[in-house]
Amino acid sequence: MEREKALELVKKQLTEHRYQHTLGVMETAITLAAQYGVDEKKAEEAAIFHDYAKFRPKDEMRGIIVSQGFPEDLLAYNSELWHAPVGAYLVEKEAGITDQEVLDAIRYHTSGRPGMTLLEKVIYLADYIEPGRHFPGVDEVREMAKVSLDQALIKAVQNTILFLMKKNQPVYPETFYTYNYLVTKLE
Numbered sequence: 001m002e003r004e005k006a007l008e009l010v011k012k013q014l015t016e017h018r019y020q021h022t023l024g025v026m027e028t029a030i031t032l033a034a035q036y037g038v039d040e041k042k043a044e045e046a047a048i049f050h051d052y053a054k055f056r057p058k059d060e061m062r063g064i065i066v067s068q069g070f071p072e073d074l075l076a077y078n079s080e081l082w083h084a085p086v087g088a089y090l091v092e093k094e095a096g097i098t099d100q101e102v103l104d105a106i107r108y109h110t111s112g113r114p115g116m117t118l119l120e121k122v123i124y125l126a127d128y129i130e131p132g133r134h135f136p137g138v139d140e141v142r143e144m145a146k147v148s149l150d151q152a153l154i155k156a157v158q159n160t161i162l163f164l165m166k167k168n169q170p171v172y173p174e175t176f177y178t179y180n181y182l183v184t185k186l187e
């Protein structure tokens with residue numbers, strides 16, 4: 001889909017702040033894609049749509065997770081996790097995106113997954129380091145991203161887990177599996 005058309009569709013789904021975040025993820029994802037040999041058009045499309053479902057009502061998201069047979073253990077964890085798989089579903093249904101690699105990059109942008117593709121890594125990382133992000137440690141990850149996609153990704157996943165644990169929040173198992181996969185692979 002053309003960038004302008006995709007942005008028009010997604011803008012209607014988001015707040016202005018979240019739309020600006022999306023533009024940041026788009027620019028960052030294209031840069032990372034070029035740097036690490038990933039299809040730039042797929043990176044652009046996945047980035048534009050990655051938070052498509054962010055503001056859907058919880059009841060709607062819960063219903064989609066159940067009816068589509070998505071992992072129901074999601075329902076026992078933070079509802080912030082739900083917009084990723086639900087987004088992949090709605091982007092196909094409502095925006096007509098059919099590229100499974102793009103849809104998977106949306107599906108796994110919050111938890112990652114073992115065996116994640118380069119495109120999935122690019123979207124996860126772009127979401128974490130886009131210029132609008134200001135949390136502690138983000139500059140270090142931005143610097144690492146210039147050198148190693150995997151090292152930067154490990155740091156991002158690690159920071160996310162530590163952040164949740166410091167707040168006594170549960171961590172979704174898939175997030176731990178992603179971390180274990182990334183560090184085991186590098187040994």
Ligand code: DGI
Binds near residue numbers: 080164169172175
């Ligand atoms: O949608 P964004 O805010 O751009 O970013 P995101 O989709 O990466 O993450 C959304 C939220 O999900 C973020 O506030 C942290 C939370 N989160 C990420 N991984 C986990 C998680 N929450 C729990 N409970 N467990 C996780 O593993």
Ligand code: FE
Binds near residue numbers: 050051083109110
């Ligand atoms: Fe998100």
Ligand code: FE
Binds near residue numbers: 109110124127128
């Ligand atoms: Fe993220």
Ligand code: FE
Binds near residue numbers: 021025050127
């Ligand atoms: Fe995001």
